[in-house]
Amino acid sequence: MRTSFLAPLCALLLIGVSLLACGCTKATEPSASAPTPSPKILQFGNGSEPQDLDPHIVTGVTEHNIISALFEGLVTYDASSEGTAPGVAERWVVSPDKLTWTFHLRPDARWSNGDSLTARDFLRSYQRILTPSLGSEYAYKLHHVVGAEEFNQGKLTDFTQTGFCAPDDHTLVLRLKHPVPYLLEALKHYSWFPVHLPTIAKFGPIDRRGNRWTLPANFVGNGPFMLKTWLPNQVITVECSPTYRGAFHPLLDGIAFYAVDSNDAEERMFRGGQLHVTQSVPLGRIDSYRSQPASPLVIAPYYGTYFYRFNTTRPPLDDARVRRALALAIDRDTIVKNILRAGQEPALHFTPPYAGFTPGEVLHPDLAEARRLLAAAGYPEGRGLRRIEILYNTMESHKVIAEAIQQMWKTGLGVDVALRNEEWKVYLDSQHSLAFDVARAGWIGDYPDPHGFLDLWVSGGGNNDTGYTNPAYDRLLTSALDAPDEAARMSIYRELDSIITRDLPVIPIYFYKRVYLLSPKVRGWASNILDNRGWQYIDLAN
Amino acid sequence: MLRFILKRLLETIPVLLVIVTATFFMLRLVPGGPFTAEKAVSKEIMQNLEAHYGLDKPLGHQYASYLWDLTPKRFAPWRLFADADGNGTVDFDLQAAFGINLGPSFKYPNRTVNEIIAGKLPASLELGLWALLVALALGITLGVVAAMRKNTGVDYAASTLAMVGICVPTFVMGPLLVLLFALHLRWFNASGWYFAADRVLPAATLGLVYAAYIARLTRGGMLDVLNQDYIRTARAKGASELRVVLRHALRGGLLPVVTFLGPAIAGIISGSFVIETIFQIPGLGREFVNSAFNRDYTLVSGTVLLYAGLIIGLNLVVDVIQVWLNPRLKFE
Numbered sequence: 001m002r003t004s005f006l007a008p009l010c011a012l013l014l015i016g017v018s019l020l021a022c023g024c025t026k027a028t029e030p031s032a033s034a035p036t037p038s039p040k041i042l043q044f045g046n047g048s049e050p051q052d053l054d055p056h057i058v059t060g061v062t063e064h065n066i067i068s069a070l071f072e073g074l075v076t077y078d079a080s081s082e083g084t085a086p087g088v089a090e091r092w093v094v095s096p097d098k099l100t101w102t103f104h105l106r107p108d109a110r111w112s113n114g115d116s117l118t119a120r121d122f123l124r125s126y127q128r129i130l131t132p133s134l135g136s137e138y139a140y141k142l143h144h145v146v147g148a149e150e151f152n153q154g155k156l157t158d159f160t161q162t163g164f165c166a167p168d169d170h171t172l173v174l175r176l177k178h179p180v181p182y183l184l185e186a187l188k189h190y191s192w193f194p195v196h197l198p199t200i201a202k203f204g205p206i207d208r209r210g211n212r213w214t215l216p217a218n219f220v221g222n223g224p225f226m227l228k229t230w231l232p233n234q235v236i237t238v239e240c241s242p243t244y245r246g247a248f249h250p251l252l253d254g255i256a257f258y259a260v261d262s263n264d265a266e267e268r269m270f271r272g273g274q275l276h277v278t279q280s281v282p283l284g285r286i287d288s289y290r291s292q293p294a295s296p297l298v299i300a301p302y303y304g305t306y307f308y309r310f311n312t313t314r315p316p317l318d319d320a321r322v323r324r325a326l327a328l329a330i331d332r333d334t335i336v337k338n339i340l341r342a343g344q345e346p347a348l349h350f351t352p353p354y355a356g357f358t359p360g361e362v363l364h365p366d367l368a369e370a371r372r373l374l375a376a377a378g379y380p381e382g383r384g385l386r387r388i389e390i391l392y393n394t395m396e397s398h399k400v401i402a403e404a405i406q407q408m409w410k411t412g413l414g415v416d417v418a419l420r421n422e423e424w425k426v427y428l429d430s431q432h433s434l435a436f437d438v439a440r441a442g443w444i445g446d447y448p449d450p451h452g453f454l455d456l457w458v459s460g461g462g463n464n465d466t467g468y469t470n471p472a473y474d475r476l477l478t479s480a481l482d483a484p485d486e487a488a489r490m491s492i493y494r495e496l497d498s499i500i501t502r503d504l505p506v507i508p509i510y511f512y513k514r515v516y517l518l519s520p521k522v523r524g525w526a527s528n529i530l531d532n533r534g535w536q537y538i539d540l541a542n
Numbered sequence: 543m544l545r546f547i548l549k550r551l552l553e554t555i556p557v558l559l560v561i562v563t564a565t566f567f568m569l570r571l572v573p574g575g576p577f578t579a580e581k582a583v584s585k586e587i588m589q590n591l592e593a594h595y596g597l598d599k600p601l602g603h604q605y606a607s608y609l610w611d612l613t614p615k616r617f618a619p620w621r622l623f624a625d626a627d628g629n630g631t632v633d634f635d636l637q638a639a640f641g642i643n644l645g646p647s648f649k650y651p652n653r654t655v656n657e658i659i660a661g662k663l664p665a666s667l668e669l670g671l672w673a674l675l676v677a678l679a680l681g682i683t684l685g686v687v688a689a690m691r692k693n694t695g696v697d698y699a700a701s702t703l704a705m706v707g708i709c710v711p712t713f714v715m716g717p718l719l720v721l722l723f724a725l726h727l728r729w730f731n732a733s734g735w736y737f738a739a740d741r742v743l744p745a746a747t748l749g750l751v752y753a754a755y756i757a758r759l760t761r762g763g764m765l766d767v768l769n770q771d772y773i774r775t776a777r778a779k780g781a782s783e784l785r786v787v788l789r790h791a792l793r794g795g796l797l798p799v800v801t802f803l804g805p806a807i808a809g810i811i812s813g814s815f816v817i818e819t820i821f822q823i824p825g826l827g828r829e830f831v832n833s834a835f836n837r838d839y840t841l842v843s844g845t846v847l848l849y850a851g852l853i854i855g856l857n858l859v860v861d862v863i864q865v866w867l868n869p870r871l872k873f874e
Contacts, residue, residue, distance in 0.1 A: 052652050135590035137583050153586045209651040233824035262819050265733045272724050272732035425574025462582025
């Protein structure tokens with residue numbers, strides 16, 4: 001009782017505070033290099049934390065945004081973001097049979113460490129992404145090239161046997177299995193970007209995961225910007241690369257890619273002036289932004305469809321009449337106007353009407369026709385029909401749509417509907433293993449061409465997930481790539497899309513819109529349907 | 543006392559083993575794996591990915607090799623706080639200090655779980671300690687004042703404040719504080735963890751909840767103690783009111799607070815997922831929750847293990863402090 005008990009308590013607090021002080025100085029140290037709103041640094045809200053910055057490992061949009069600043073492929077976006085501009089290749093030639101593409105590279109192309117960038121770098125990069133032991137999830141994007149798929153599966157081990165070759169340092173030749181009319185668009189994807197093999201080899205085996213070459217101190221790229229800092233779950237900053245195309249200097253001095261995984265936090269940061277661009281807008285804030293004068297709200301077309309999959313292997317959904325009845329009983333206008341409220345468009349067919357595609361047959365929602373079909377299938381007014389379950393991944397926006405559709409099917413057709421929500425990966429697992437009746441889904445195009453959407457429904461396709469098989473559909477799809485011209489190709493896609501409208505393995509619900517906030521200070525911000533752009537064209541007003 | 547601590551430390555080994563085992567097998571029973579993706583991955587690629595991380599081996603084999611990786615192989619705790627790579631940050635290197643290897647992260651291929659924990663723990667700890675400071679300073683002051691002025695306006699005001707603090711959840715309090723101090727008054731940034739000022743709002747948000755609990759506990763504890771004989775004796779001897787409170791009453795009055803602090807500290811450090819998301823703090827709480835969604839097996843197990851260690855350790859410290867404060871308890 002003689003010594004004050006306050007002494008140990010004080011000591012404890014002191015220890016705490018000193019620990020805190022030490023932790024504090026240590027933790028704040030990186031902030032010296034963290035971005036301050038210095039001239040011309042674009043503050044970009046980039047969604048979740050990128051997995052990695054290795055173009056051969058990653059699979060996401062977040063990563064794409066950063067990688068397209070750090071690397072450049074054979075071709076790139078033009079200033080409007082709609083067209084194609086020369087990248088590392090300054091010009092290219094296609095053979096008359098459309099199977100051989102020859103790219104002539106810039107003789108002065110350089111890596112950020114000063115090494116010259118040659119066709120051999122491309123070859124070795126393609127060999128790396130296709131090497132089976134790397135387990136690259138997007139390697140299939142190169143499978144158009146002769147032998148690429150076999151090499152990727154380990155059936156072919158000699159890379160010189162594939163259709164990739166480099167006759168000299170500045171010429172790259174791709175020999176394709178079949179014509180790929182959208183090849184230039186596909187080449188803008190990071191799976192086709194070159195990586196600096198000597199740098200990768202310095203930090204581990206080139207064909208294994210878990211390599212540290214993408215950390216800022218080690219990084220080598222060839223894009224308009226180079227990696228400066230990476231604070232995990234905070235920010236990645238990039239600055240102008242002095243080696244990019246000789247004298248060319250991007251308009252910005254740098255970009256800060258913030259990993260902000262909460263759209264509420266992101267919106268507050270935008271309001272507080274910490275961000276110039278956001279990924280999204282919280283649903284509840286859209287109306288208030290819309291009513292502002294000179295609103296920073298952007299609502300742009302986006303190349304994607306929100307739809308419901310049917311499990312066509314399960315009765316009664318194996319009956320096309322039942323599927324059609326359900327599809328016709330959905331009032332898409334109500335969903336778009338009252339639930340989504342951000343200018344989304346009701347989808348009456350599956351493939352989005354962009355990139356040269358115009359629909360053939362479309363759905364004409366009609367409750368009377370829906371009831372007639374259901375009765376014809378043996379379920380008048382829904383009698384005798386078992387309960388149908390809608391599966392969606394746990395998220396408020398999917399839930400409200402599912403509830404609306406549940407109500408429409410119940411009141412319109414007398415169909416009893418249950419809802420089941422599952423956590424994302426459980427839901428993906430259920431979907432891939434066909435453990436559902438009806439499942440919510442979405443698809444965003446990888447390149448601006450209808451082929452990617454219609455390729456989904458090929459029999460046994462990895463992303464089919466409906467059990468739908470139609471040999472006639474498969475044959476027609478294969479013939480599309482051999483079509484003599486673009487008009488003929490598009491008319492095949494129109495026919496394919498019409499088959500989906502007739503057979504309905506899926507119900508299209510709406511076409512996506514990109515909804516985000518953009519500061520009026522940002523100049524040169526172009527947007528295409530994939531929401532991609534070249535960072536080198538963007539500027540900031542002071 | 544040493545025997546008591548040693549015995550308790552030995553008891554943690556089976557506890558941790560059970561936790562590791564349960565986490566390991568439960569994770570693998572959940573549908574969907576680390577490489578389940580929206581876009582289908584071909585069978586060959588999936589096999590290569592699984593082979594790379596050893597997921598193709600029998601489960602028993604995976605479990606045994608994971609346990610071996612976790613087993614401490616050396617004892618050099620001073621290296622935990624060393625700065626081996628010389629970048630000015632504490633490394634918190636479990637590998638160098640104890641030879642514990644928590645494995646590679648499945649989601650972030652260029653980082654190991656050891657590195658992720660080392661990178662994220664400091665932010666969570668720092669936030670927790672600031673919040674604790676706010677909670678103790680505010681809570682004890684409010685509680686003591688309320689007890690001293692029992693059943694007066696001051697007491698009611700303090701108790702109401704505490705009640706509000708308990709009732710308003712952090713996900714409401716956080717955005718409210720941001721709205722007022724960041725967006726309206728422009729004193730702070732809305733989110734982020736870059737500057738010293740960025741610590742204020744998150745620490746206040748997290749601290750306020752705990753301050754409310756501590757205030758109520760302190761008030762109750764103080765009221766109990768202030769009625770005791772020895773306080774009356776102290777007053778009779780002519781001790782000033784300040785001396786009575788600080789020197790005689792506080793020690794007993796704080797006992798309930800200390801009991802509460804063990805689990806509270808663990809909660810402050812591990813349960814700040816909400817705060818870390820609102821303020822976009824690069825802490826372990828967010829990493830922990832996201833790792834479960836990503837099925838990042840090693841990262842989930844690693845963080846679970848770390849939290850278990852922290853909670854066990856903190857409870858031990860609290861037990862020791864309790865004996866210290868309360869003469870009626872003994873180390874048993």
